[in-house]
Amino acid sequence: MRRSVMHAWTALLLLLFVAQVKAQDLHFMKVDSVNPCLTLRSNTTFYCPVRKAGVRWEEKDVFNPAAVVRNDSVYLLYRAEDSVGRYAGTSRIGVAVSADGLHFSRYETPVLYPDNDAFKEYEWEGCCEDPRIVEDEQGVYYLTYTAYDGHTARLFVATSSDLFHWKKHGSVFRDVYNGRYAEGWSKSGAIVCRQQGDKLIAQRIGGRYWMYWGDTNIYLAHSSDLLHWTPVLADDGGLLPVIRPRPGMFDSDLVEPGPPPLLTAEGILLIYNSRNHPATGDTALPAGTYTAGRVVMDKTSPSRMISRGSSYFFAPDKSYELIGQVNNVCFLEGLVSFKGHWFLYYGTADSRIAVAVGK
Structure with missing residues (x-):
């Protein structure tokens, strides 16, 4: 009886959480007055422990940020590239903070980067890139990111209690299927969450956490602890694509998860x-x-x-979205609820960061 009451309260609370937002009600407007809201800088230097030298770690490009609200401010964890090395730019993750969601100040050094650690072979000389972030009930942050060694992208996870000190845990798939998916190409992990005030909290469904991932098809994985993930397989033993490209349409070449998927009254809203x-x-x-x-x-x-939209809802049409390291790109990765609005953060032409606001 006690367990049934607990389940009933859990279901009621979940309904209250998901009722705060409806999937089709999220409409965004680019904030032209501040965009791009984050650009490259050539005057910040970081001592790279692998190169054993100082590098201007964000002088080439900054883009593809994760976003989270903490202490009544918006924090971006953004990808920044330097201009050195075999790949003309190693990526590291930096932090920027804003009291209004529009104007940002930045910390001088990156917080997640290739190091002389257990994961160097997976992150050097390529990068740590393209983060997505959620929080658990205890206030621990989980950052999924791409580790790239110059040949293979691998989906990794790191944790932090303050956004500045991160513990790397390695591949999200390292402990399942004899490591088959830990060594192959994988990236772009977006963990299902719920809105709780201005926080986006990782949400269990059927006793498990769920993550959409992949960068050609979108696949699915589940976890009991947000660290160790098991890919969902099809009947033939291969990965199960849950969202595929569609010939003749805007999403004909590839599909890739955007910000953390959000529980809504209609279902799980996945921006891709x-x-x-x-x-x-x-x-x-x-x-x-x-x-x-x-x-x-x-x-x-x-x-x-x-349901799936028949057309895109967000596309490049500004000069900083049309021309850059890669032309014609809006790449969405950060979404927060902040002071009564939704703030969407995205990479533009793989070169800058911009913001759009919606209700």
């Missing part, structure tokens, strides 16, 4: 990034254009799709 195929895509878009779409997945069965 997509690329237009040069030969079989939407002829109204330039080849290779990155736009963003929305899909709603079942909140009791996260592999089941409920």
